[in-house]
Amino acid sequence: MYSAPTKQPHPIKNRTSFRDKIPARLVLYFLSWSGFLVSFMMRNDMNIALVAMISNSNATESLNNEHTPKLNLGGASDDQISGIKSWIIGSFFWCYVLSQVVGGIATEALGTKSVFGWSQLATALCSLLMPLAAEVHYAVVIALRSIQGFASGLTWPAMYAIVGYWIPLAERSRFMSSFQGFSIGIGLTYPLCGFIITKFGWPPVFYTTGLLGVSWCLLWYALAFNTPREHPRITKEELNYIELNVGEEVLNSVTMKVPWRQIFLSLPVWAIGITTFGRIFVHYVFITSGPTFMDSILKFKVSTNGIVSGLPFLGSYVSAVLFCYIADKLLLHKIMTLTNVRKVFTALSQVVPGLLIAALGYIDNIGVLLTFWFIAVMLITASYAGAMANIIDLAPNYGHSGAVLAFCQTIHMSASFISPLTVGYIVTDEKSISQWRIIFVISGIIAVVTYIFYQFFATAEIQPWNALRPINNQEDEEAKMVPSEKAEKKYIPKST
Structure with a gap:
């Protein structure tokens, strides 16, 4: 079983080259950002490629149809094609939800480096095999998409688990913006894949995203490490800074069984899961509908x-960085408590977008409507300085944060397929603004109501079940970010 390493001495060098001057935390940020970007490209490529795989669309009319393969529908009738599309798209998300808890358990046993790396590699290999699967039968495509969904579901718990060890509390919100690499992935996938389909057909779409995934895995295995103490190139200065500013309960953690029962009974954990369900529901109305x-x-x-x-999704990354930067500054200058920071940014990510989306069906001016649309999508990213960062506050121990995320993801990622199903059930006539108005209002109500639960039961205090021994209270953790002038400085000064 994987366990967090104890403080054993190992060679730690001072910065002697340009490469060594790059902080290891910055490298981890880049790996996290690019990893989620590539992951979401492999996740969303099917949405646009499927149109060309089944029918002759405007995107492919310039191609020689004799050389453009089609999805083997197994003799399905025209009435069955819509159902087949739903199965292909939906199979990813059903398995994605099922793998969340598995991701937490696997990370505890094997570590983030193995779980995140192998899950990305499995997803990439499935993308490379997708054109062959499409020629065999659509059922094989569904099988590969299911594997991709299951593998992708492991990535979020795995990455959350590593943050508690690597990222000091004062930088945690900022680091969470790296997860918004998925926004760039969504924003780039559609225009890139549309261009590829127009020029070369749909099979190169999967070859492109698959090769990007494999290439990223090579970088990950070369540069990622589970803890700072395992990193062979980290400097003594950076290691000391990290270990002085992450919780003692993290540094002294030992192999321990994840307290699933306590997590399941924790109201703060349920508060995160429930409120983020509302955010995901609204987000997927924008993404899929x-x-x-x-x-x-x-x-x-x-x-x-x-x-x-x-x-809007390209802009979401910029807004995520901005929100997380502001959150860290509010903490650093002690303007707000950690709990209040999480609640304010969670409200900003749900209540305001909820009100904006509810208003969309009543706006006649396209310019105003798109302005509301763009603002709502970009505000949703404030959650990464709110409820999503709150997961690590509750359980910073290696493995525990991944387990908490897995539990919360199981709850809130169910919205990833409930949201499209709700739209499909209500919007039977896509040209009816009255039906769209209903779905927009329902989405707004869900966003606001689920936040109310978070407002009452959320906290940023480290939970007792996070460790097997008494823990410092949250005030001690926050005090580490702004040490007293009289406090003894134990870190090694920056070398000149």
């Missing part, structure tokens, strides 16, 4: 639709 709304109601052309649909 947004292009349909723009096509059916706003009457945008395909090219315009793709650009307008993707831009």
Whole structure:
């Protein structure tokens, strides 16, 4: 079983080259950011490729159809094609939800480096095999998508588990913005894949995303390490800074069984899971149903639709960095307590977008509507300085944070398929603004109501079940970010 290493001395060098001047934490940020970017490209490539795989669309009309393979539908009738599409898209998310707890357990046993790396590699290999699977039978495509969904579900618990060891409390919100690499992934996938399909057909879409995934895995295995003490190139200065500013209960942690029962009974954990369900529900209305709304109601052309649909997600990364930076500054200057910071940014990510999306169906001016749309999508990222960062506050121990995330993800990622199903059930006529108005209002209500639970029961205090011994209270943890002037400085000064 994997366990966090104890403080055993090992060679730690001072910075002697340009490579050594790059902080190990910055490298981890880049790996996290790029990892989620590539992961979401492999996740969303099917959404646009599937159109070309089944029918002759405008995107592929310039190609020689004789050389453009089609998905083997196994003799399915036209009435069955819609169901097949739903199975192909939905199979990813059903298995994604099922693998969350497995991700927490696997991370505890094997460590983030193995779990995150192997899950990405499995997803990439499935992408490379997708064109062959499509020629065999659509059922094989469903099987590969299921494997991709299960593997991708392991990535979030794995990455959360490593943050408690690597990232000091004062930098934690900022580091969480790296998870927003997925926004860049979503924003880039549609225009890139659309271009590839137009010029070369749909099979190169999967070869491109698959090769990106494999290439990223090589970087990950070369540069990622589970803890600072395992890193062969970290400097003594950075190691001391990290170990002086992460919780003592993290540094002194030993192999221990994840307290699943206590996690299951924890109201603060349930508060995170429930509130983020509301956020994911709204987010997936924008992700999965947004292009349909723009096509059916706003009457945008395909090219315009793709650009307008993707831009808010590209902007989401910038907003995520900004929100997380502000959150860290609020903590650093003791303007707000950690618990209040988490609640304020969670409200910003849900209550405001909830009100904005509820208003969309009543706006006649396209400019105003798109402004509300863009603001809502970008504000949703404030959750990474709120409830999503709150997971590590509750359980910073290696493995425990991954387990808490796995539990919360099981709850809130169910919204990833409940949201599209709800839209499909209510919006039977895609050209009916009254039906879209209903789904927008329902989404807003869900976002606001689920936040209320978080407001009452959320906390940023480290939970007693996080360790097997008494823990410092949260005030001690926050005090580490702004040490007293009289306090003895134990870190090694920066070398000149």
